[in-house]
Amino acid sequence: MITTEQTRTSAAAPGSLFGALERQPADALLRLIGLYRQDQRPHKIDLGVGVYRNDAGETPVMRAIKAAEHRLADTQATKAYLGPEGDERFVELLAPIVFGSVKAADPCLTGVQTPGGTGALRLGAELVARGAGRPTVWIGTPTWPNHAPIFREAGLAVRSHPFFDPATGTIDFAAMIAALDQAKVGDVVLLHGCCHNPTGAELTQAQWTDLITLLTERRLIPFVDLAYQGLGRGLDADAATTRALLEAVPEAIVAYSCDKNFGLYRDRVGALWVKAADDGRTAAVRDNLLVLARSLWSMPPDHGAAAVREILEDGVLEAAWKDELEEMRTRIAGLRAELARAEPRLAALADQGGMFAMLPLSREAVLALRTDHGIYMADSGRINIAGLRSETIAGFVAAIAAHLQR
Numbered sequence: 568m569i570t571t572e573q574t575r576t577s578a579a580a581p582g583s584l585f586g587a588l589e590r591q592p593a594d595a596l597l598r599l600i601g602l603y604r605q606d607q608r609p610h611k612i613d614l615g616v617g618v619y620r621n622d623a624g625e626t627p628v629m630r631a632i633k634a635a636e637h638r639l640a641d642t643q644a645t646k647a648y649l650g651p652e653g654d655e656r657f658v659e660l661l662a663p664i665v666f667g668s669v670k671a672a673d674p675c676l677t678g679v680q681t682p683g684g685t686g687a688l689r690l691g692a693e694l695v696a697r698g699a700g701r702p703t704v705w706i707g708t709p710t711w712p713n714h715a716p717i718f719r720e721a722g723l724a725v726r727s728h729p730f731f732d733p734a735t736g737t738i739d740f741a742a743m744i745a746a747l748d749q750a751k752v753g754d755v756v757l758l759h760g761c762c763h764n765p766t767g768a769e770l771t772q773a774q775w776t777d778l779i780t781l782l783t784e785r786r787l788i789p790f791v792d793l794a795y796q797g798l799g800r801g802l803d804a805d806a807a808t809t810r811a812l813l814e815a816v817p818e819a820i821v822a823y824s825c826d827k828n829f830g831l832y833r834d835r836v837g838a839l840w841v842k843a844a845d846d847g848r849t850a851a852v853r854d855n856l857l858v859l860a861r862s863l864w865s866m867p868p869d870h871g872a873a874a875v876r877e878i879l880e881d882g883v884l885e886a887a888w889k890d891e892l893e894e895m896r897t898r899i900a901g902l903r904a905e906l907a908r909a910e911p912r913l914a915a916l917a918d919q920g921g922m923f924a925m926l927p928l929s930r931e932a933v934l935a936l937r938t939d940h941g942i943y944m945a946d947s948g949r950i951n952i953a954g955l956r957s958e959t960i961a962g963f964v965a966a967i968a969a970h971l972q973r
C-alpha cells in the first residue's frame with residue numbers, strides 16, 4: 568500500500584519528463600495475491616483473485632486445451648505475423664457460440680480477436696471515442712474495478728449508475744432505470760452479459776425487457792462485457808441477454824473473454840464484435856477497429872486463440888471442452904447452493920450466477936477474517952466462490968457468521 572508520505576513527490580527539475588508523475592496505488596487484488604502468498608498458515612483460503620479453482624484448489628489447464636496445444640506443437644508450420652484482426656477462423660468459430668448460428672452470420676456484425684476481454688474492452692472504448700457525439704459511458708456500481716479506467720484512458724467521460732444495494736444484496740432496478748433516464752441519445756451503457764462481477768446478481772427477464780425498451784427508446788448503445796459465458800447458467804443461457812440486446816438495438820458492442828471459459832487467463836484470449844446499423848457501415852467499423860488495434864498492440868497474441876480454434880474445429884475436442892466447462896459451472900452452482908443452505912443470510916447466493924458474490928461484511932470484518940482466519944477476500948467483501956472447497960466451506964461459513972451484517 569502506498570502511504571501519504573510516498574505519494575508526495577519532490578519538485579520536478581525543469582525539463583524533467585517524469586518528475587511530475589505521482590505514485591499510483593497498487594491494484595488491490597494483485598496486492599491481495601501477494602499477501603496470501605506470504606501467509607504461511609496451511610489452512611489459509613484464497614477467495615480473492617478471479618480464477619476458477621477445482622475442489623483441490625487448483626486452476627488446471629483444461630483437458631481440451633492441453634490436447635489442442637499438443638496438436639499445435641506437432642502441426643503448426645509457422646509463427647509468421649498475422650494481421651491486427653488476429654486469427655479470423657477463431658473469431659468465425661466463436662461467433663455462433665456467442666450469438667447463435669443465425670445471428671453470427673449477420674452482415675452487420677464484425678469481429679476481431681483481441682488480447683483478452685480487457686483488450687476487447689479497450690478496443691471497443693477507443694472505437695466509441697472515435698464515434699459521433701462525445702458519448703458518456705454509463706457503468707453500474709459496483710463493477711469490475713478495471714472498467715472505469717479502461718474507458719477513461721480512452722478519453723471518454725464515465726458516469727456511474729446504481730445497480731446493487733449492498734444492504735439487501737439485491738439489484739436496485741428502479742434506481743438504475745432512474746439514473747439511465749438521464750443519459751443522452753448516443754450514450755453508451757456498459758452491461759455485464761452474465762455472471763456479474765463482483766455481485767453475481769442478475770436482472771430478471773422482465774427487468775431485461777424493461778432495460779432493452781429504455782435503451783431502444785432513448786437510443787442508448789449497449790456495450791456488453793461477456794467474460795464468463797458458460798460459468799453461470801450454461802453456454803446458451805449466459806448469452807441470452809446479449810442475443811436479445813443485439814436483436815433489439817441497431818448498434819451494439821460486445822467484448823468477449825475466453826480466459827475464464829477456456830481457462831486461458833495468462834494467454835490473453837478475447838474478441839470484440841461490433842454491430843453496425845446496416846451492412847453498408849460494417850466495413851468502415853472494421854477498418855477503424857483494425858487501425859486502432861494496429862496502434863494498440865499491432866496484433867493479438869496467437870497461441871491461446873489458436874488452441875481455441877483447434878478445439879472448435881474438432882467436434883470431439885469441442886464436446887470435451889463443453890463437458891469440462893459444465894463440470895466447472897456445476898461445481899460453482901453447487902457451492903452457491905451449499906452456502907445458501909448453510910447460512911440463511913446468504914440465501915440470495917443460490918439465485919445468483921457465476922463465480923462472484925458480495926458478502927455483507929464491513930471492511931473491518933474482511934480484515935479480521937484475513938488476520939484471524941487466513942481468509943483472503945477483496946476489501947469490498949467480494950468472494951470468488953470457486954476458491955472454496957468441500958473441506959473448507961464449513962469452516963468458512965462458521966468464520967464469517969459472526970460478521971455478517973444482514
Ligand code: PMP
Pocket residue numbers: 617682683684685686711759764792794824825826827832835836837
Ligand atoms: N470483464 C470482467 C467483468 C472481468 O471480470 C474480467 C476479468 N477479471 C475481464 C472483463 C477481463 O478478462 P481478461 O482476463 O480476458 O482480460
